[in-house]
Amino acid sequence: MATDYDAPRKSEEDAESIEALKERVPAKGASAIDSEDADNPGFELAGADLSDLELDVVVLPQQADEFTCVNCFLVRHRSQMSRETELGPICAECDG
Numbered sequence: 001m002a003t004d005y006d007a008p009r010k011s012e013e014d015a016e017s018i019e020a021l022k023e024r025v026p027a028k029g030a031s032a033i034d035s036e037d038a039d040n041p042g043f044e045l046a047g048a049d050l051s052d053l054e055l056d057v058v059v060l061p062q063q064a065d066e067f068t069c070v071n072c073f074l075v076r077h078r079s080q081m082s083r084e085t086e087l088g089p090i091c092a093e094c095d096g
Protein backbone atom coordinates (compact mmCIF):
# COMPACT_ATOMS: atom_id res chain seq x y z
CA MET A 1 0.00 0.00 0.00
CA ALA A 2 2.87 2.29 0.74
CA THR A 3 4.25 1.66 -2.75
CA ASP A 4 0.89 2.27 -4.36
CA TYR A 5 0.51 5.47 -2.45
CA ASP A 6 3.95 6.66 -3.46
CA ALA A 7 3.35 6.73 -7.22
CA PRO A 8 0.12 8.76 -7.24
CA ARG A 9 1.63 11.01 -4.63
CA LYS A 10 4.29 12.19 -7.06
CA SER A 11 1.74 13.06 -9.70
CA GLU A 12 -0.27 14.80 -7.03
CA GLU A 13 2.68 17.03 -6.37
CA ASP A 14 2.82 17.91 -10.05
CA ALA A 15 -0.88 18.55 -10.11
CA GLU A 16 -0.55 20.67 -7.02
CA SER A 17 2.03 22.95 -8.56
CA ILE A 18 -0.10 23.36 -11.67
CA GLU A 19 -3.13 24.07 -9.57
CA ALA A 20 -1.13 26.55 -7.55
CA LEU A 21 -0.24 28.41 -10.75
CA LYS A 22 -3.83 28.33 -11.91
CA GLU A 23 -5.02 29.58 -8.57
CA ARG A 24 -2.81 32.64 -8.80
CA VAL A 25 -4.65 34.01 -11.82
CA PRO A 26 -8.13 34.02 -10.30
CA ALA A 27 -6.55 35.23 -7.07
CA LYS A 28 -5.26 38.32 -8.85
CA GLY A 29 -8.65 38.91 -10.40
CA ALA A 30 -10.27 38.60 -7.00
CA SER A 31 -7.87 41.07 -5.43
CA ALA A 32 -8.46 43.51 -8.28
CA ILE A 33 -12.17 43.34 -7.58
CA ASP A 34 -11.47 43.87 -3.90
CA SER A 35 -9.36 46.95 -4.55
CA GLU A 36 -12.06 48.39 -6.78
CA ASP A 37 -14.35 48.33 -3.80
CA ALA A 38 -11.94 49.92 -1.39
CA ASP A 39 -9.76 52.32 -3.29
CA ASN A 40 -11.33 55.10 -5.25
CA PRO A 41 -8.52 57.43 -4.09
CA GLY A 42 -5.93 54.71 -4.73
CA PHE A 43 -7.19 54.31 -8.28
CA GLU A 44 -6.81 58.03 -8.93
CA LEU A 45 -3.24 57.94 -7.67
CA ALA A 46 -2.41 55.00 -9.90
CA GLY A 47 -3.83 56.82 -12.92
CA ALA A 48 -1.75 59.90 -12.19
CA ASP A 49 1.40 57.83 -11.86
CA LEU A 50 0.77 56.15 -15.19
CA SER A 51 0.21 59.38 -17.08
CA ASP A 52 3.39 60.83 -15.60
CA LEU A 53 5.33 57.83 -16.80
CA GLU A 54 3.83 58.08 -20.27
CA LEU A 55 4.72 61.74 -20.51
CA ASP A 56 8.26 61.06 -19.42
CA VAL A 57 8.70 58.38 -22.05
CA VAL A 58 6.86 59.93 -24.98
CA VAL A 59 7.63 63.61 -24.65
CA LEU A 60 11.38 63.44 -24.72
CA PRO A 61 12.72 64.87 -27.97
CA GLN A 62 16.38 64.57 -28.66
CA GLN A 63 18.08 67.51 -27.02
CA ALA A 64 20.52 69.81 -28.74
CA ASP A 65 23.35 68.37 -26.70
CA GLU A 66 22.37 64.80 -27.51
CA PHE A 67 22.96 62.61 -30.51
CA THR A 68 21.80 59.25 -31.79
CA CYS A 69 24.59 56.75 -32.23
CA VAL A 70 24.51 55.25 -35.73
CA ASN A 71 25.70 51.92 -34.38
CA CYS A 72 23.56 51.23 -31.31
CA PHE A 73 20.86 53.83 -32.12
CA LEU A 74 20.80 55.00 -28.53
CA VAL A 75 20.37 58.66 -27.76
CA ARG A 76 23.44 59.71 -25.85
CA HIS A 77 24.82 62.89 -24.43
CA ARG A 78 27.24 64.76 -26.64
CA SER A 79 29.99 64.09 -24.14
CA GLN A 80 29.71 60.41 -25.04
CA MET A 81 30.24 61.02 -28.73
CA SER A 82 33.48 59.49 -29.91
CA ARG A 83 33.59 60.84 -33.45
CA GLU A 84 31.53 61.55 -36.53
CA THR A 85 31.48 58.80 -39.11
CA GLU A 86 30.22 58.92 -42.70
CA LEU A 87 26.85 57.75 -41.44
CA GLY A 88 26.74 60.01 -38.42
CA PRO A 89 27.95 60.25 -34.87
CA ILE A 90 29.09 57.16 -33.05
CA CYS A 91 29.28 56.82 -29.29
CA ALA A 92 32.43 56.10 -27.37
CA GLU A 93 31.03 52.75 -26.31
CA CYS A 94 30.63 51.55 -29.89
CA ASP A 95 33.77 53.15 -31.21
CA GLY A 96 35.90 51.72 -28.44
Ligand SMILES: [Zn+2]
Residues within 6 Å of the ligand: 069, 070, 071, 072, 073, 074, 090, 091, 092, 093, 094, 095
Ligand atom coordinates in the same frame (compact mmCIF):
# COMPACT_ATOMS: atom_id res chain seq x y z
ZN1 LIG B 1 26.69 53.40 -29.86
